[in-house]
Amino acid sequence: MSASTQNTAIEARSGVDAVWARLRVAAAAAAAEEPILASFLNAAILRHSKFKTALAYRLAAKLADAQLDTMLAHDVAIEALNSDPKIVERAAADMTAIDERDPASLSLLQPFLYFKGFHALQSHRVSHWLWNEGRQNLAFHLQSRVAERFGLDIHPAARIGQGVMIDHATSVVIGETAVVGDDCSILHEVTLGGTGAAHEDRHPKIGKGVMIGAGARVLGNITVGDGARIAAGSVVLKEVPPNCTVAGVPAKIVGDCCPEPARSMDQILPDQA
Template identity: 75%
Template structure:
């Protein structure tokens, strides 16, 4: 099945088949990378195993060697199969939305937005198990390794694309729905020191442009669009485009902005 025909519901097995084909082709085209591609993908039997290996290789540091990191990731995936299923859905979303993505190889091996998000899913599992210190350790490592800072408690759906990813910050009580696209420099932050809900709730299908700041316990409605550089301080209705500092409604009704990635305020331009 060609990668472009995959759907989010197809799950890890369909993604795994296509990823292995892409890895084998790349290995034949670039023999110098053959051992790397074998270690990262081809020698594994399942998507889950390859994902654990790849994340461990990125998260290992002086305090947590690669073998121990892999054990933790494998434990998380075994306890919560949604981690692998959501990772596969994220890869399908990236392949669909990002014209720079030539195959599943790019996000799985190289795209730091994808890798940071999957590492966050492991940290979130640790958090939900009451292993806060370990979760914070992974958060710190993710920030150091990928330039992305996501609190372990933040809840994030599937079919997510975090494009370029540098400087993305997602706070503790933030919630991100399914099929959302975020670009670099996005902040889902708070506006004060309260220890209750203080971060945004992003509904399904939202597109948030580069450098946008969404602040406070506010709701961004389904398939809304936030223009690059905007500062959002109040609720955004569904299917609405907002822009500016502070952001206000502009333009017409949005339809699937996270999928189309169309950031023009006037589609006729």
């Protein structure tokens, strides 16, 4: 099959299948370009017939530890992916979002193999499934392993939409009752936290298409509206209306927002444009 015919066939597919086809093409090209990685790429991607099984294999390789060896970690991951196909769909959407928004991503290969924000988020999706199944102890074990392995902390009960990019991911904290909508971008050292030791609903609710800049803290059971932008280093303690930009400590509205900030990753404030 010629390259043009192959690309046409890929474009004709949709959703997970299209993402999987693109990932396999990138893996095959990388294996040909760098033969020393061919065995690794074959084991991680090319020998699998489905995105689901490749994802389970990759997560197991990242999450295995002395208490949960690679085989057991794989069993846990594949059980979750088989039981809830939405996890696979969301993983494909997340990977596509990273490839579109992060200039460091040369293809789908980089997030799938190397980006810890992607690995941590997919691991969280497995732990969230465990949490909802009443298997809290194993969910907490995976949360702890993710924190040790990737340097961020997401409570298993936190609800996170699809098409989400956690960029760099280092020191990101997302609390138990936090909600993150579809198509958001979250940079490193972001905290979605509480304001005290209360046990009730106490964490932020982030709308769709929100961009949260590096080092921002969003605290308390407050809502950040769809399409909003939170500037780096801000401390957000009050509701944020949709489609606006907030900045400062404490954060205040400083202007309207650029269109689709989570997709454009535009971090220039209105008075700096």
